[in-house]
Every structure is written in C-alpha cells, then in structure tokens.
Amino acid sequence: MRSSDREAPITAVWPGKPYPRGATWDGEGVNFAVFSEHAEKVELALFDPSGRRERQRVTMKECTDHVWHCYLPEARPGQTYGYYVHGPYRPEEGHRFNPHKLLVDPYAKDFVGELRWNDALYGYTVGHRKEDLSFDRRDSAPYLPKCRVLEAAFTWGEDRRPEIPWHDMVIYELHVRGFSMLNPKVPEPLRGTYAGLGSAPSVSYLKHLGITTVELMPVHSFVNDRYLAEKGLQNYWGYNTFGFLAPVMRYSYSRKVKEFKTMVKSLHSAGIEVILDVVYNHTCEGNQLGPTLSLRGIDNAAYYMLSEENPRYYNDFTGCGNTLNLMHPRVLQMVMDSLRYWVEEMHVDGFRFDLASALARERGRVEHLGGFFDVIRQDPTLNRVKLIAEPWDLGHGGYQVGNFPLGWAEWNDRYRDGMRAYWKGDGGLIGEFATRLTGSSDLYGRSGKRPHASINFITVHDGFTLHDLVSYNDKHNEANGEDNRDGNNHNLSWNCGAEGPTDDPGINALRERQKRNMLATLLLSQGVPMLLAGDERGHTQHGNNNAYCQDNEISWIDWTPTPEREALQQFVRRLIELRCGHPTFRRRDFFEGKALLGGHLKDLLWLKPDGTEMGTEAWEHEHARCLGVYLAGAGLDDVSPHGEPLQDDDFLVLFNAHESEIAFHMPPLEGAPWTALVDTRHDTGEAPPTQHARGEHYPLQGRSLAVLTRPMHTPATPG
Structure with a gap:
C-alpha cells in the first residue's frame, strides 16, 4: 500500500532543497519547494488520494532565497497537496495573502478533481461594499483541484524528434478535443482525447493529408470562467491557464499524464512534430476582483505586473485582467522551467506563444531584446526547438509583426488580411498580394531572416473558418450569449451572394472555388503554411467567429462524408504534394x-x-x-x-x-x-x-x- 493511501500521518519532515521547485519524487521521498518573496509563513496541506479530505498540515520552516522548502521521506507519488500561505493582506500595496485560501503549486505536474465555483475561492468577500479591500475567512479547499505528486517515468524507447526543416513544414492547427470528437473511425471512448489524437485513424489521416506539424491549442491545465459556467458554457479554447506544467485532464481518457506522452510518441513515429500553443502572458486569476487560486495568494506583488500608481490594480496588456511579471527573475525562471519540462519530459518540438509581445514588456514597454528572449536564446534546450510568436498584445505598442528576434517565426496577419481582401475582390491590392505570396520580405528580409519567419494563414481558431469566410458577410455569435457583441467585426469575408446556407447551385459552386483559391494560394506561397483543422473538409461554425465557449458540434469537426468535403480534402492533399515535391514553392531564401x-x-x-x-x-x-x-x-x-x-x-x-x-x-x-x-x-x-x-x-x-x-x-x- 502506498503511504498516500494510509491514514497514518507523515512524521518525518526534513529540510529539503530549494531546487527543483514543485513536488519532486526522487525514488525515496518527495521534495516540496515554492517561491514566495513576501510570505511570512507557508503551510503544506496533505490530502487523501481523492483530494477531498485534508489529512495533515506541515509548516515549511526552511526558506532559502525566498524559496520555501521541505522533504517528506514518507511521501510517495500520488500524494495530493496544496499550500496555505500567510502574509500581509494589503491590496493597496499589492499584497493579497490570505491563509484561509488553499493554493495550487505553480509547478504542479498533475491535478486531481475539478474546480467548482464558489464565493469561498475569492480572497475578499464577494458583494462587500469594499470589494477586494474586504477579507474572506472561508476555507476554499473543498472547491479547488488538488496538486498530485507525479511519477514521471515513461518508456520513450527510440523516440526521436522529426526535426522538420522550417521551409518543409506544413502546420495544422487543431484542438485536441474537437479534432476527433465526432470521428467514427476513432474508438468511441478515445474520441476527444490525447489517445484519440494519437490513435491510428487520426495519425493516418494527418500523414495521408501531408501534415508535418500539428500545433495544439492550449493543453496546459485551465479552468472554466465563472461567467461561462453560470451560463452553462465551457471555455473551449483554453486560454485561461491554471497550471503551466500539467496537461489538462479533460483531454485524457486514462486521466494519466503519460497518455499525453504516448500521443507525442505516436505522432513522432509517423514523422509528425508537436507544437504547443502556450499562454504565459496571463493566468486564470483575472483582475483585482478575480479568485485567489495560486499566484495571487502565493505572492501577488512578485508574480504579476502591478500598476505603479496604485498597486491594487494590474497592468493588463492581455485583455484578461492581469499580466505575468517576467521582469522578476523567479517568475521568468518559472516560465523557463515550464518550457524545458515540456521539451525534455514531454518531448514536444516547439511552442507558439500567445500574445508574445506581452512577454517582451519591461516596465510596460515592449523590449525586443528583453530578459525573456535573452534567456531563451542562450538556453541549450530551448534554442533548438521551434519558436513562434503571436506578435501582438492589447497594450500600447504591442503590435510587433516583423520585429521579433532572429530564431523566431511569427504569425503573419498581414498575409491573412492581404489574401482575404484580394480574393474577396478588393482593388489596388496586387502589390500587397505579391509581397505576401513571396514571403513578406518587407517584414522579414531586412533583419536577416528567411521566408520561413512568416507563418502564413488564411484562417485560425480565432475568427471564421474557411467555409464561413466565403458564406457570411457578418458574424453570427448569438450562441455565445453576448447578444452578438463579441468577436471581430472586421473579417474581410464575402458570402458570395447569400448570407449563410443556400440552395443556389451557382453560389455554392463559387464558394467551393473560393475555398480552393485561398487554399492553393496558401500552399503555394513562400513561408510556412498553416491550415486550420477542418478547413480541408469545409467545416462550418455557422457564422460564429468567436467560438471560444462552444464545446459542442459548432466547434467539433464534422467527419460525415459528402462529395464536396471529400473533393476539397483531396484537393488540399494534392496541393501539399505539389508543394512538398517542388523546392520552388518552399525556398529557403x-x-x-x-x-x-x-x-x-x-x-x-x-x-x-x-x-x-x-x-x-x-x-x-x-x-x-x-x-x-x-x-x-x-x-x-x-x-x-x-x-x-x-x-x-x-x-x-x-x-x-x-x-x-x-x-x-x-x-x-x-x-x-x-x-x-x-x-x-x-x-x-x-x-x-x-x-x-x-x-x-x-x-x-x-x-x-x-x-x-x-x-x-x-x-x-x-x-
């Protein structure tokens, strides 16, 4: 029987070490380490295997360089835990410690349980006239997932990274759940999971289509927003990070981390790379009125960018309420440790950084050679993997297309807009069209980069699908419950003569031709083409251009065969073959x-x-x-x-x-x-x-x- 299954309390507490951070099983016991610069006391709470009942608290008496640590020789993998952190509760000074709130480890590699929204999750009393200046004394543990000590052993065997050259890549942006959820060829229990993506039918489909690289939408653990949960909706996209080292268990059939590793190994065996869409610019804790789940309660003033005028408030360059403070060396270290973990332990091949301009900000300004990029450039693990920036954020000066350092590729929205407008029929665009077709040398050539610095796309998860781009003039987001106010109004779309579905054969034929036009343009352009999963099968979201909360048939790829879908899929396959068979279309210079x-x-x-x-x-x-x-x-x-x-x-x-x-x-x-x-x-x-x-x-x-x-x-x- 594992010690985590026993009722007997842990009796031995050793000093332990400040590194590595997190909970680390070394074969004999578990070392716990958590950074908090301003904490006055840290307690380690141990729970039963289900995470429902607290069994013991251990005061962490050792603190080295602001890292609190201890070693439990009797602890074993499977032990569930969390932290209670004591310190000043003075929001006006940037401190939001509340020892009544259980906090998850920023370095947790596995979780048990799901977050259940309750007012006890907030450090302040919800509804109080003083808002976040009030103080709440309820224990939040019953409502919070618990961290779980992970046994990291896995048999990788001969797994090797495909190491596809940049200019040979064909990227396929997909959602783990939505890709296989409706695929009848995938065994039903595995649909919508890592195992489903790594299954033989899924891998065979990707290989047959000609995909070299899958870019997975966020798989870091995330939580559902409270306002969505109250409307019966689900945060589907996952840009709401809860844990930077733990894969989200909603996508795991086995509820085990090793399922993700098995998926990567299966894709690698087929010669397909795995790139992760990662969100290090903000967390799920939101603004000053958000919950206290982890970083806010561990050390708010260290982990987040706070307003210099009034530290009660956050600098929000992300539109999500907060921005991580990568100027702090321990926060930067956390991000780097997370990235290395996914490369070294999970064997991923690279990253696409959401709102990457926010990662470059120092004292509110975008600094291209700031600490984050310097550290990655010299890191022997990370400077060898694929690095892709979403080169903007929502703050002043955040739009930085073409300005990221050497070694980085970028999502090129200038390509997207130019190609959409040209095929829509707008005039005066042939110069812009030609520049984007040949690799956007105006953006990337001047700094010594090559055409592969441009990640070309017509559509991605955020916006219309390709089918909807040629079927709707306006967004139709009523299902999101925001009276169609959400989503972008500037789509450069054209419905070809009718809004939405139509029986007019001429309009439908034109729509199919327009899809072929844009897909062919994408796959014959210099740079790296990126397809949105399902576009090759005419997937529609029925005009919803912001389906972030639609974990249903709106977002899931429809695998029902139709003549149009099969013809379009074969067209895409043939164009990828043409591209891959001729270096003219994938020049290095x-x-x-x-x-x-x-x-x-x-x-x-x-x-x-x-x-x-x-x-x-x-x-x-x-x-x-x-x-x-x-x-x-x-x-x-x-x-x-x-x-x-x-x-x-x-x-x-x-x-x-x-x-x-x-x-x-x-x-x-x-x-x-x-x-x-x-x-x-x-x-x-x-x-x-x-x-x-x-x-x-x-x-x-x-x-x-x-x-x-x-x-x-x-x-x-x-x-």
Whole structure:
C-alpha cells in the first residue's frame, strides 16, 4: 500500500532543497519547494488520494532565497497537496495573502478533481461594499483541484524528434478535443482525447493529408470562467491557464499524464512534430476582483505586473485582467522551467506563444531584446526547438509583426488580411498580394531572416473558418450569449451572394472555388503554411467567429462524408504534394528578381495578362485584379541536405480575382510548352493536361487560380 493511501500521518519532515521547485519524487521521498518573496509563513496541506479530505498540515520552516522548502521521506507519488500561505493582506500595496485560501503549486505536474465555483475561492468577500479591500475567512479547499505528486517515468524507447526543416513544414492547427470528437473511425471512448489524437485513424489521416506539424491549442491545465459556467458554457479554447506544467485532464481518457506522452510518441513515429500553443502572458486569476487560486495568494506583488500608481490594480496588456511579471527573475525562471519540462519530459518540438509581445514588456514597454528572449536564446534546450510568436498584445505598442528576434517565426496577419481582401475582390491590392505570396520580405528580409519567419494563414481558431469566410458577410455569435457583441467585426469575408446556407447551385459552386483559391494560394506561397483543422473538409461554425465557449458540434469537426468535403480534402492533399515535391514553392531564401547566370531570364517574373512583365505603372492600377508569376526552376540557388545543387521545373501561377474570364497569354520565353496542372475552376482542382505554347493563351476563368509547368529552362550562360 502506498503511504498516500494510509491514514497514518507523515512524521518525518526534513529540510529539503530549494531546487527543483514543485513536488519532486526522487525514488525515496518527495521534495516540496515554492517561491514566495513576501510570505511570512507557508503551510503544506496533505490530502487523501481523492483530494477531498485534508489529512495533515506541515509548516515549511526552511526558506532559502525566498524559496520555501521541505522533504517528506514518507511521501510517495500520488500524494495530493496544496499550500496555505500567510502574509500581509494589503491590496493597496499589492499584497493579497490570505491563509484561509488553499493554493495550487505553480509547478504542479498533475491535478486531481475539478474546480467548482464558489464565493469561498475569492480572497475578499464577494458583494462587500469594499470589494477586494474586504477579507474572506472561508476555507476554499473543498472547491479547488488538488496538486498530485507525479511519477514521471515513461518508456520513450527510440523516440526521436522529426526535426522538420522550417521551409518543409506544413502546420495544422487543431484542438485536441474537437479534432476527433465526432470521428467514427476513432474508438468511441478515445474520441476527444490525447489517445484519440494519437490513435491510428487520426495519425493516418494527418500523414495521408501531408501534415508535418500539428500545433495544439492550449493543453496546459485551465479552468472554466465563472461567467461561462453560470451560463452553462465551457471555455473551449483554453486560454485561461491554471497550471503551466500539467496537461489538462479533460483531454485524457486514462486521466494519466503519460497518455499525453504516448500521443507525442505516436505522432513522432509517423514523422509528425508537436507544437504547443502556450499562454504565459496571463493566468486564470483575472483582475483585482478575480479568485485567489495560486499566484495571487502565493505572492501577488512578485508574480504579476502591478500598476505603479496604485498597486491594487494590474497592468493588463492581455485583455484578461492581469499580466505575468517576467521582469522578476523567479517568475521568468518559472516560465523557463515550464518550457524545458515540456521539451525534455514531454518531448514536444516547439511552442507558439500567445500574445508574445506581452512577454517582451519591461516596465510596460515592449523590449525586443528583453530578459525573456535573452534567456531563451542562450538556453541549450530551448534554442533548438521551434519558436513562434503571436506578435501582438492589447497594450500600447504591442503590435510587433516583423520585429521579433532572429530564431523566431511569427504569425503573419498581414498575409491573412492581404489574401482575404484580394480574393474577396478588393482593388489596388496586387502589390500587397505579391509581397505576401513571396514571403513578406518587407517584414522579414531586412533583419536577416528567411521566408520561413512568416507563418502564413488564411484562417485560425480565432475568427471564421474557411467555409464561413466565403458564406457570411457578418458574424453570427448569438450562441455565445453576448447578444452578438463579441468577436471581430472586421473579417474581410464575402458570402458570395447569400448570407449563410443556400440552395443556389451557382453560389455554392463559387464558394467551393473560393475555398480552393485561398487554399492553393496558401500552399503555394513562400513561408510556412498553416491550415486550420477542418478547413480541408469545409467545416462550418455557422457564422460564429468567436467560438471560444462552444464545446459542442459548432466547434467539433464534422467527419460525415459528402462529395464536396471529400473533393476539397483531396484537393488540399494534392496541393501539399505539389508543394512538398517542388523546392520552388518552399525556398529557403527570398527571391531577388535578378538575372540568372548573366542571361536575360530572372528567377521570378511578374506578368500582366498579355504575358509581358509588369512595370511600375501596372502595380498601381486600382482595377487590376489579375496577375501571373513565373518561377524559374534554375533560380533556386540552393542545395540539398547532402550538398547537391537543387533543380526544379519552371512554374507559371496565374491569379484572377475578377468576375469575368481572362485570356492569359503565355509569356514570350524560350522553352517547352506549358502544361496545366491545377485549375480551381474544376471541382477537383485538377486541370486537363492541355499544353500551351509561347504566344498562346490560357482561359483563366473569373475568380480562379491556375498552375502550369514545364521542364526547367536553362538560361543562356556567358560565352
């Protein structure tokens, strides 16, 4: 019988060590360590295995460099625990200690139980006229999950990171629960879980589609917001962090942490990387009127950015009530320890940082070479994994697209907006369109970055799905219970002639073509393409562009087969194959537009519909919505991993956002005739293999895209 199952109290308490922080099983006992700079006393509360009944409290008498610690030689994995922290309760000075509130360990790696909302979870008396200046004496333990000591052993075997080169990546943003919840091929008990994502049907689907990297929406433990719980809704997205080292157990069929590791191992075995969407900019404790669950009660003044004018209030650069204080070395250490844990113990391949500008703030300002980035850059574990920034927050100066340090890639919303607006039919955009298509050198080239610094996307979890982008002019968020006030009003969407579902075959055909246009553009652009899970199957949220609280069929991917879904899925698979099979579409360096080997042919040519090269005046035409790009296979100037020079075919990609058909003339270039490969006018996207010689024209239908190819033409060399 484990000691955590016994009724007998723990009798031995040793001093222990201040590091590592958290509860660490070393094979003989458990070391407990928690940082609190301003605490006056810390008590370790031990609970029964269910976490419902407190069995014992241990006063932690040792404090080294503000880290309180002890060692329990009789404790074992499975022991549940929490902390009661004593200190001043003076909100006006930034201190919110309340020894009546159980607090979870910021380093907890596992939890038992669920949070149940109750006024006792607040450090102040809810409804009191003094609000958070009042003081509540009720014990919050009955309503709070308990931390659980974890046995970390796991047989990884020969697991190896796929280490996909940046320029070869195809990212697939998915929600662990929503991806497999309705998939009939996944065994029913496993649907919506880590095991479901790691199951053979899920892995086979991703591999068959051509995905190299999955980006998981938050899997750090999070809690459901009280206002959502009271409306019968659930925080589905998970941007409400409760624990930075513990995977959320809602997604675990077995209720064990090792299920997450098994999922990672299964994906790695198929050559698929795992990137986590992580939220280190704020926590679930909210503003001064939020609950006291962890950091607020352990040391509010150390862990959070407080207003210099009035420390009762928080600097909120996130829109979520608080901002973590990464200027404090112990808070920065907590974030770094968390990141290393997910890499070293959970074997993930990288991170996408939510509202990453908030992580760069020092004294309220965004500092690009601040402590957070300096520490990551020198860390031997973290400087070798994929780092992706959401390069903005909600504070002044928070929009920093193109400004993150070398080694970081960024979500590029300039790409999203440019491509949406172009295919919607807005004028005067062909210059912006061309810049985004070729890797956004204006944003990333000047600092020495490469095209892969741009994570290109048309849609992500936040906003319309691709199907809804071409089916709705306006958001329809009534199901969120906020009278349709939430969500972005600027969507650059176009319903193609009817709002929502319609029986009009012409509108439906146009919508399918528009989806093919945007997916093909995404997958043929320089940079790293990112697909939103379900877009390749026409997933709809029925016009909801802010489905953060919809843990139901609105958000879950519908796997019911239809001709349209199967055709679109095969189209995406074929485009990924085209991208992966031709280095022209995944260059490591930017185009230079220069002549090749001294000849007259350039590595890239922008073409007008008459087949001639575009001049300065052509870029400025407000009415221009049609252009072509010639990509010279001889212009790669790159080598394979083994050092051989890379070669490719020549490609001609034609874009027409006009409503009417345009006869696009083949450019007057020497070489073999052009053969059509892709044409989005067709339901399958597969063009009849017609050939078009120099001077002939290609019938480019309105609102369509076409790809033509020919064997590489070698330019003339100097005599």
